[in-house]
Amino acid sequence: MTTPPTAPRRLAVLGAGSWGTTFARVLADGGSEVVLWARREEVAREIREQHSNRAYLPDHSLPETIHGTSDLGAALEGVDGVVIAIPAQSLRATLAPHAALPEVPVLSLTKGIERGTDARISEVIAAAGGAAPARIGVLSGPNLSAEIAERRPCASVVAAPSQQLAETFAAWCRAPYLRAYTSTDVVGVEVAGAVKNVIAIAVGAAVGLGHGHNTTASLITRGLAEITRLGVALGGQGETFAGLAGLGDLVATCASPLSRNHRLGLALGRGLDVEAAAAEVGQTAEGVATARAVADLAARLGVDMPITRAVVAVVDHGEGIDEVTTALLSRSVRPE
Structure with missing residues (x-):
């Protein structure tokens, strides 16, 4: 079995709702530094200054290795990977004005099909975010965020076009309570x-x-x-x-x-x-x-x-x- 690569130093999570915030904590628990982008500055400020997100993740503190920002450009600067947790129907409008995502692996947590185009989310990320399909992966599985926020054991699947990229994504999810299985069946x-x-x-x-x-x-x-x-x-x-x-x-x-x-x-x-x-x-x-x-x-x-x-x-x-x-x-x- 291939040894998973080490977790990258810095990851951006786009979307500070309950799932995005919970997964940012998963990444931080796995050893990564995380920049968590929130659409609203008041949410970003609370994450940054109080290490909490009471609107979406009440009763849970956030590690100091999670940094909040409402500046999407700043969130993406110098990152080794991007995680997307933006609702499906607003994803294109969020990404499109910012031209292109950095040329790093991109993992989608968003679950849905875009209305009007019937596009899968990885297709929206490629079209609106300018990301090459070869570096886009998806995560799914029994992912009830409230239970993961309590650090209860669970398993997920990370799928990517190549086994190597899937293993990279799995290495991001090194928190002791989350086991990531790999797949190449993105669709x-x-x-x-x-x-x-x-x-x-x-x-x-x-x-x-x-x-x-x-x-x-x-x-x-x-x-x-x-x-x-x-x-x-x-x-x-x-x-x-x-x-x-x-x-x-x-x-x-x-x-x-x-x-x-x-x-x-x-x-x-x-x-x-x-x-x-x-x-x-x-x-x-x-x-x-x-x-x-x-x-x-x-x-x-x-x-x-x-x-x-x-x-x-x-x-x-x-x-x-x-x-x-x-x-x-x-x-x-x-x-x-």
């Missing part, structure tokens, strides 16, 4: 991370409607089938979806009340509309914006994704969640 890992948020909304809605474990297990299982069909159609490897990035992340996101997408679905199932449900969650639930992009992509490729279409019917077209759930469970008989 599969990225699709799994995006679509599981859509399925989690459906599962949360089923729980909110009062349905039991049989219903949720059925939705999770058939949801995995949808994810796999789309991922393989896009060039992903089938075995990826049975692993941490596929089944592992799907189960965690669908079953845990810590998942924003699960909580949003739960609120929909209780009768709230999308706007009220999103306000109750309070943070970005990527599955809402991703659902239509996934459905459009699937339609273009001729991939059947009924659960995804049902979520789109609710979040984009205002259909009742109870009607959609009934329709899903009363589909015509067909082979599994």
